[in-house]
Amino acid sequence: MSHYDFSAQRLFVESALAPGADVLPPAEALNYLLNVLRLREGDPIVLFNGRDGEFRAELREVTRRSARLAVGAQLRPQTPRADLDYCFAPLKQARLDYMAQKATEMGAGRLLPVVTRRTQVRRVNTSRLRANAVEAAEQCGVLAVPEVGEAADLPEFLAGFPAGRLLVFCDEDAPIANPVAALAGREGEGISLLVGPEGGFDDVERESIARLPNVVRLSLGPRVLRADTAAVAALAVVQATIGDWR
Structure with missing residues (x-):
C-alpha cells in the first residue's frame, strides 16, 4: 500500500469489471465525473466494485448528458472483507x-x-x-x-x-x-x-x-x-x- 497513488480519482460502480469492458455511469456518478471532478474525454479514472478488484479506466464519448468508461488493466486484485x-x-x-x-x-x-x-x-x-x-x-x-x-x-x-x-x-x-x-x-x-x-x-x-x-x-x-x-x-x-x- 505504500506505493499506492492516493491522488488517483476513484469511483465505486456496481457493474462487473474486466479489461475491455464498458461501464455506463448512472446519472449521479456522471454528474460527479463531469461537473464535480470536471473530467473530459480521455481523462483517467480508477474503478472498483468490491468484487473484481480495481481497474484503470478512461472517459470516452463524452456529451453533456452521457459518457462511457472504457475499462483497462487491473491495478489491484480484489481483497476479501475482514472478518x-x-x-x-x-x-x-x-x-x-x-x-x-x-x-x-x-x-x-x-x-x-x-x-x-x-x-x-x-x-x-x-x-x-x-x-x-x-x-x-x-x-x-x-x-x-x-x-x-x-x-x-x-x-x-x-x-x-x-x-x-x-x-x-x-x-x-x-x-x-x-x-x-x-x-x-x-x-x-x-x-x-x-x-x-x-x-x-x-x-x-x-x-x-x-x-x-x-x-x-x-x-x-x-x-x-x-x-x-x-x-x-x-x-x-x-x-x-x-x-x-x-
Whole structure:
C-alpha cells in the first residue's frame, strides 16, 4: 500500500469489471465525473466494485448528458472483507455518517446496527450507511466495501451470536484497565466489536452480554468518549492487537 497513488480519482460502480469492458455511469456518478471532478474525454479514472478488484479506466464519448468508461488493466486484485464486525448503537445522523466512514477506513468488514434500551435513534437508514461506507472506500483506497446489516434489538443480536466468535464489548467498568492486555491472545473465529449508546448499556444488558461464552470486556481509558469517538479508539486497539495491523 505504500506505493499506492492516493491522488488517483476513484469511483465505486456496481457493474462487473474486466479489461475491455464498458461501464455506463448512472446519472449521479456522471454528474460527479463531469461537473464535480470536471473530467473530459480521455481523462483517467480508477474503478472498483468490491468484487473484481480495481481497474484503470478512461472517459470516452463524452456529451453533456452521457459518457462511457472504457475499462483497462487491473491495478489491484480484489481483497476479501475482514472478518471484523462493527456493531453499534445507532446515533444521530451526522455522527452516524462520521462513524460509518471511520469504521470503513479502519477496516471493518460489516456494519451492524444494534438497538439497546438507551438507544435514542430507533430507525436506521441503511442506504445512507452504505453510501457513507462507499464514499470512505473511494477516498481511502479501500477495495472491500463493508456490508451493512439491518438493525436488530440487542436480545436478538445476542441470541444469534455464533458460539466460536469473539465478542469485544466496550465497557467502562472492565476489570482489566489496559485494553491491550485484555485482548492479548484472544483471537477467535472472527471478531465482533460492540459499542453502546450514549449513557452505555444498562445492568441487565451487561449481564446478558457477559453470559456469552467468548467475551472480552474492553476499557477505552480513563476518559468518557462519545460513541463515535469510541468507534475509532476501539477499532484501533482491536486492529493493532488482534487485527490486521499486526
